[in-house]
Amino acid sequence: MKAGLNGRVATLVGDSPLNRAGKLALADSLKTQVTEILKEKIFAGALKPGDALREMHIAREYSVSQATVREALLQLEQLGLAVRMANRGTIVTKLTPQDVRDRLEIRSELDPMACIKASAKLTEDDFAYLERLAKEISKDYKTPNYNFYETSQIDFQFHRYIWQRSGSPVLCATLEQVTLPLFAFIGLLRQVGVEERRTGDPHKPIIEALRSGKARQITQVVRAHFENSYNHFIESNSDDLQAVIEGRR
Amino acid sequence: MKAGLNGRVATLVGDSPLNRAGKLALADSLKTQVTEILKEKIFAGALKPGDALREMHIAREYSVSQATVREALLQLEQLGLAVRMANRGTIVTKLTPQDVRDRLEIRSELDPMACIKASAKLTEDDFAYLERLAKEISKDYKTPNYNFYETSQIDFQFHRYIWQRSGSPVLCATLEQVTLPLFAFIGLLRQVGVEERRTGDPHKPIIEALRSGKARQITQVVRAHFENSYNHFIESNSDDLQAVIEGRR
DNA sequence: TTTATACCGATTACCGATAATCGCTTGACA
DNA sequence: TGTCAAGCGATTATCGGTAATCGGTATAAA
Numbered sequence: 001m002k003a004g005l006n007g008r009v010a011t012l013v014g015d016s017p018l019n020r021a022g023k024l025a026l027a028d029s030l031k032t033q034v035t036e037i038l039k040e041k042i043f044a045g046a047l048k049p050g051d052a053l054r055e056m057h058i059a060r061e062y063s064v065s066q067a068t069v070r071e072a073l074l075q076l077e078q079l080g081l082a083v084r085m086a087n088r089g090t091i092v093t094k095l096t097p098q099d100v101r102d103r104l105e106i107r108s109e110l111d112p113m114a115c116i117k118a119s120a121k122l123t124e125d126d127f128a129y130l131e132r133l134a135k136e137i138s139k140d141y142k143t144p145n146y147n148f149y150e151t152s153q154i155d156f157q158f159h160r161y162i163w164q165r166s167g168s169p170v171l172c173a174t175l176e177q178v179t180l181p182l183f184a185f186i187g188l189l190r191q192v193g194v195e196e197r198r199t200g201d202p203h204k205p206i207i208e209a210l211r212s213g214k215a216r217q218i219t220q221v222v223r224a225h226f227e228n229s230y231n232h233f234i235e236s237n238s239d240d241l242q243a244v245i246e247g248r249r
Numbered sequence: 250m251k252a253g254l255n256g257r258v259a260t261l262v263g264d265s266p267l268n269r270a271g272k273l274a275l276a277d278s279l280k281t282q283v284t285e286i287l288k289e290k291i292f293a294g295a296l297k298p299g300d301a302l303r304e305m306h307i308a309r310e311y312s313v314s315q316a317t318v319r320e321a322l323l324q325l326e327q328l329g330l331a332v333r334m335a336n337r338g339t340i341v342t343k344l345t346p347q348d349v350r351d352r353l354e355i356r357s358e359l360d361p362m363a364c365i366k367a368s369a370k371l372t373e374d375d376f377a378y379l380e381r382l383a384k385e386i387s388k389d390y391k392t393p394n395y396n397f398y399e400t401s402q403i404d405f406q407f408h409r410y411i412w413q414r415s416g417s418p419v420l421c422a423t424l425e426q427v428t429l430p431l432f433a434f435i436g437l438l439r440q441v442g443v444e445e446r447r448t449g450d451p452h453k454p455i456i457e458a459l460r461s462g463k464a465r466q467i468t469q470v471v472r473a474h475f476e477n478s479y480n481h482f483i484e485s486n487s488d489d490l491q492a493v494i495e496g497r498r
Numbered sequence: 499t500t501t502a503t504a505c506c507g508a509t510t511a512c513c514g515a516t517a518a519t520c521g522c523t524t525g526a527c528a
Numbered sequence: 529t530g531t532c533a534a535g536c537g538a539t540t541a542t543c544g545g546t547a548a549t550c551g552g553t554a555t556a557a558a
Contacts, residue, residue, distance in 0.1 A: 029335060029541070055510070065543045067316055070510085074320065078327050086278060087510060087549050102417040109358040168351040174423060278511070304540070314513045319540085336519050336540060501558080511548065518541065528531085 034072035283321035
């Protein structure tokens with residue numbers, strides 16, 4: 001099985017100051033490898049909302065046992081990317097517009113909280129890393145027909161890194177769980193051209209606000225950042241949006 | 250294996266308007282049964298923070314396979330009651346005072362949010378149920394040497410029911426995950442007499458605020474409710490507290 | 499045609515056993 | 529005596545197979 005530790009995203013994620021401090025990434029368990037592969041497929045759109053995730057099929061595909069796949073699917077569920085129904089099976093999460101709104105509302109409270117905590121702790125190393133990520137994202141935005149799902153993963157890593165630096169593991173974990181599906185499925189929206197193109201570098205203001213250390217400014221900038229990205233969700237409820245989110249094709 | 254569907258707590262939880270609307274509680278899977286038993290033991294203090302949860306031992310004890318126990322432990326971890334370390338094993342969560350503070354801070358943002366959403370939807374049936382729970386809790390407080398862990402479970406059910414009624418599954422799940430460990434381990438504090446005795450019925454004001462439907466009042470009352478309960482955590486950092494939380498005996 | 503029911507294929511749930519891994523001990527060696 | 533690596537016991541990780549369960553379908557009765 002390919003370990004899934006290659007590619008631009010893995011490099012950027014693995015080369016964070018947090019990881020550099022520790023030792024090199026140790027070999028993951030089979031369960032985690034399967035989870036990573038499925039996660040990647042969901043981000044890439046190879047697995048769409050509503051798609052069935054059958055344990056034996058996946059087990060055969062990657063030459064692992066059903067038990068290993070089961071645990072991977074449990075992990076996926078915990079990440080919010082899959083839904084398990086007892087005795088029925090597992091499918092890729094189908095986000096409803098209301099669900100998206102709910103997740104954004106939670107994020108709008110917790111993300112600023114985490115950023116404020118982090119701003120007091122971020123070092124120059126951290127800022128350098130964040131700027132590197134921001135530059136990658138910005139570069140992608142300027143490229144026509146880029147792999148949006150890669151950008152989305154880097155985007156997630158940008159925010160997640162700040163959350164990790166908040167010093168509150170539980171806050172970080174909560175934000176990860178609540179927002180990961182948003183990052184995972186935003187790629188689908190791009191496919192139908194729903195999301196408007198950003199101008200400039202949307203993460204620059206966040207970095208500046210974090211540098212300023214001013215709580216009010218951070219809150220304002222952070223909320224504006226993602227509320228802008230998901231505007232169409234908050235406002236609209238159109239059928240094609242619904243269709244994309246629910247995985248109809 | 251005892252199904253764990255007996256006792257006062259199970260009756261109160263199972264007899265909610267939400268459950269009454271549906272069909273009777275269907276038989277849980279073995280995995281869930283094991284999870285429930287372990288959860289019960291943690292609430293009751295039979296399993297203390299730091300205690301090892303060995304898969305084969307538990308499997309033998311309840312005559313189930315190791316795989317079933319593994320999945321139960323994964324569920325426990327997702328509930329925040331256990332911590333798994335790859336290749337090392339699983340232990341009952343050891344909350345640090347800082348962790349408690351972090352969880353309370355998150356709750357102080359999300360709990361009011363959920364309560365405000367719920368207040369618009371609660372029916373008389375709901376209020377009747379909440380008042381019934383509140384009465385049970387209040388009754389316990391007046392009883393010397395009561396089973397605090399039972400009260401704690403009912404307390405959790407009281408809040409959880411409101412969260413469920415918020416209409417946001419994601420918000421409810423998040424609050425459950427963040428706060429369950431707080432409810433589970435508060436029983437330990439009682440053992441050393443740290444928590445002050447409450448006067449009157451602490452949940453009455455919440456019900457009244459929910460009835461009023463006023464966002465500001467709800468926020469104020471809800472925050473006061475649990476910030477009062479955990480005051481010693483927020484303020485103190487004494488060694489005996491630490492000892493209790495970390496499971497030293 | 500409608501409804502109830504027994505069966506069937508596909509899939510999940512669970513099991514018992516083996517392989518891999520970890521921390522710790524032991525003992526050779528400087 | 530201190531150090532380090534091989535070996536050991538306990539435990540987790542993974543496997544392959546069996547049992548239980550579900551939805552759907554074919555069949556039969558009304």
